[in-house]
Amino acid sequence: MSQTLNKLKRIFLLREISSFIMLFVVIMVFFAISPLFLSRQNVGVVLEIIPELGIVAIGITMLMISGEFDLSVGSVFAFTPIMMVLMINWGMHPILGITTALVMALGIGALNGFITLTFGIPSFITTLGGMMIWRGAVLLITGGWPPFFPPEINTHIIVGRIGIFRTSIFWYAAITIIIWFILERTDFGNWVFATGGNRVAARAMGIETNRVKLFNFMLCSMLAGFTGIIQAFRLRATIPSMGGGLEMEAIAATVIGGTALMGGVGTVIGTLVGSFLIRVIDNGLVMARAPSYWFRVFIGIATISAVILNTYVRERAKKMRC
Amino acid sequence: MAQNNYLVEMKDIYKWFSGVCALNGVDFNVGYAEIVGLLGDNGAGKSTLIKILSGYHPPDSGKIFFEGKEQHFSSPREVRSLGIETIYQEAAMVHKMSIMRNIFMGRERGKVDMGFAKYLDIEQMERESMEALEDVNLRLRSPHAIVDELSGGQRQGVAIARAMYFKSKLVILDEPTNNLSVKESEKVLNFIKELKNQGISSIFISHNLYHVYPVVDRVVILSHGEKVGDFQKEETSLEEVTELMVKP
Ligand SMILES: Nc1ncnc2c1ncn2[C@@H]1O[C@H](COP(=O)(O)OP(=O)(O)OP(=O)(O)O)[C@@H](O)[C@H]1O
Numbered sequence: 001m002s003q004t005l006n007k008l009k010r011i012f013l014l015r016e017i018s019s020f021i022m023l024f025v026v027i028m029v030f031f032a033i034s035p036l037f038l039s040r041q042n043v044g045v046v047l048e049i050i051p052e053l054g055i056v057a058i059g060i061t062m063l064m065i066s067g068e069f070d071l072s073v074g075s076v077f078a079f080t081p082i083m084m085v086l087m088i089n090w091g092m093h094p095i096l097g098i099t100t101a102l103v104m105a106l107g108i109g110a111l112n113g114f115i116t117l118t119f120g121i122p123s124f125i126t127t128l129g130g131m132m133i134w135r136g137a138v139l140l141i142t143g144g145w146p147p148f149f150p151p152e153i154n155t156h157i158i159v160g161r162i163g164i165f166r167t168s169i170f171w172y173a174a175i176t177i178i179i180w181f182i183l184e185r186t187d188f189g190n191w192v193f194a195t196g197g198n199r200v201a202a203r204a205m206g207i208e209t210n211r212v213k214l215f216n217f218m219l220c221s222m223l224a225g226f227t228g229i230i231q232a233f234r235l236r237a238t239i240p241s242m243g244g245g246l247e248m249e250a251i252a253a254t255v256i257g258g259t260a261l262m263g264g265v266g267t268v269i270g271t272l273v274g275s276f277l278i279r280v281i282d283n284g285l286v287m288a289r290a291p292s293y294w295f296r297v298f299i300g301i302a303t304i305s306a307v308i309l310n311t312y313v314r315e316r317a318k319k320m321r322c
Numbered sequence: 323m324a325q326n327n328y329l330v331e332m333k334d335i336y337k338w339f340s341g342v343c344a345l346n347g348v349d350f351n352v353g354y355a356e357i358v359g360l361l362g363d364n365g366a367g368k369s370t371l372i373k374i375l376s377g378y379h380p381p382d383s384g385k386i387f388f389e390g391k392e393q394h395f396s397s398p399r400e401v402r403s404l405g406i407e408t409i410y411q412e413a414a415m416v417h418k419m420s421i422m423r424n425i426f427m428g429r430e431r432g433k434v435d436m437g438f439a440k441y442l443d444i445e446q447m448e449r450e451s452m453e454a455l456e457d458v459n460l461r462l463r464s465p466h467a468i469v470d471e472l473s474g475g476q477r478q479g480v481a482i483a484r485a486m487y488f489k490s491k492l493v494i495l496d497e498p499t500n501n502l503s504v505k506e507s508e509k510v511l512n513f514i515k516e517l518k519n520q521g522i523s524s525i526f527i528s529h530n531l532y533h534v535y536p537v538v539d540r541v542v543i544l545s546h547g548e549k550v551g552d553f554q555k556e557e558t559s560l561e562e563v564t565e566l567m568v569k570p
């Protein structure tokens with residue numbers, strides 16, 4: 001008896017648990033409203049768009065666990081594929097164009113980290129500035145018009161179709177597994193948690209916290225850029241406004257999944273569930289024929305309730321007798 | 323010459339902070355297997371002195387010798403690799419992480435080195451954490467318990483077990499008995515005695531003389547950035563030290 005109770009307690013102490021519960025409830029509700037919600041075709045639709053939030057959110061998760069923010073991901077999400085398209089239009093080989101654009105995203109992340117860490121200012125400020133700068137750059141470069149999308153680009157390895165799936169879902173799965181592995185099973189992962197959890201203690205133990213943070217800034221930015229390319233390839237277009245508001249959705253997904261705003265705590269699995277929750281609500285509302293404006297309202301409610309539920313469930317679990 | 327009699331020698335150390343003179347020509351030594359109590363009022367310069375010794379700040383002037391060799395510390399990492407481990411006031415542990423992950427923080431055991439990172443050997447770290455805790459007679463349920471759930475004394479115990487397990491030569495404890503009950507402080511004092519038994523030197527910083535006095539071999543008193551007393555315990559008395567500490 002106490003064995004099962006103990007197991008139950010451990011499950012409820014998991015950070016991700018409230019987001020799991022919410023996801024389950026939301027799916028059931030939408031399924032009740034519209035049985036088509038769980039149809040093969042609709043599941044395919046959700047799986048097609050989920051990586052475009054999920055991968056960004058994973059980068060945010062790593063960065064947030066180490067105690068920093070990145071509000072510029074939405075702008076980098078637009079900047080990267082647009083630079084890629086422009087460079088290919090100028091005659092660059094597509095592979096080289098993709099690589100150069102990704103290196104640019106990496107560079108933006110490095111710049112975010114460099115400015116934040118050398119001047120000791122909050123990354124909230126650095127990346128808020130970055131968000132405006134890179135969106136501004138996109139608008140300046142394109143004049144606000146979508147650049148011509150070169151038809152010769154082979155988008156197959158990134159978004160090619162396999163049955164109801166697109167290959168982007170496999171990229172998403174692979175990135176999720178790799179980042180999970182790094183966080184939970186490597187020494188670097190331990191440094192990420194230590195850096196966000198208690199920077200002074202981490203430094204005293206010889207961890208180079210600035211390098212850990214810089215790496216995460218770069219990773220986060222590069223993943224945002226890569227995800228932008230995924231969307232551009234799926235739509236076969238780069239729209240200067242793409243990724244607008246994405247930073248908020250990615251932070252919401254991360255927080256819903258149990259990652260602490262102040263760093264030191266968080267899981268990749270939680271963020272995965274959080275991302276699904278957001279996209280499922282989005283899609284479910286469409287299926288239920290609710291006006292699309294409801295989406296924002298529901299995401300707002302979901303974010304707040306997930307965090308409340310999280311705190312509450314954990315408090316209760318701690319008090320459970322074993 | 324005399325350098326061989328001391329594990330650590332700090333000579334004529336000066337440190338200024340934006341006009342404030344935090345240390346004003348301080349000499350400070352620690353012998354082998356010696357427990358030194360570093361005492362002084364708030365703002366006396368205790369933390370500054372040990373931050374210099376642990377590589378956090380460079381001194382503005384002065385020399386540091388460790389095991390007879392002059393050192394120019396450039397980072398806490400370097401200092402730690404020499405065998406000097408600092409346990410800071412409230413910052414020894416990452417509270418949201420497990421005991422095991424705290425013990426191996428920065429020195430994780432790997433199964434495979436993948437170049438950019440090591441694949442952790444969790445079973446080995448579990449085993450070694452329990453060993454390390456047993457070395458200081460600390461009985462805890464599981465190496466996966468979150469440090470947040472430990473008592474203050476147990477937390478200090480884990481930090482000391484960690485220092486001991488990794489064969490530190492000098493352990494610096496900044497106010498390890500702060501905010502602890504009498505019973506918990508007692509435990510911490512026992513951990514410190516255990517360090518001495520293993521031949522490890524320690525510096526015990528406090529502004530509470532009564533916490534320090536039972537375990538130390540020597541007391542050093544700082545006041546306004548200067549050393550105002552340095553006594554073997556048998557050469558002095560609680561009264562004399564108290565008087566020096568409260569003198570303006
Ligand atoms: N980083 C810093 N910047 C500016 N001033 C500092 C800094 N660190 C210490 N000081 C100043 O140096 C002096 C000595 O401080 P220190 O922290 O060494 O005192 P302490 O003896 O450890 O005190 P406490 O018992 O309160 O911990 C104080 O006047 C303090 O304000």
Ligand SMILES: [Mg+2]
Nearest residue numbers: 368369370496
């Ligand atoms: Mg102090």
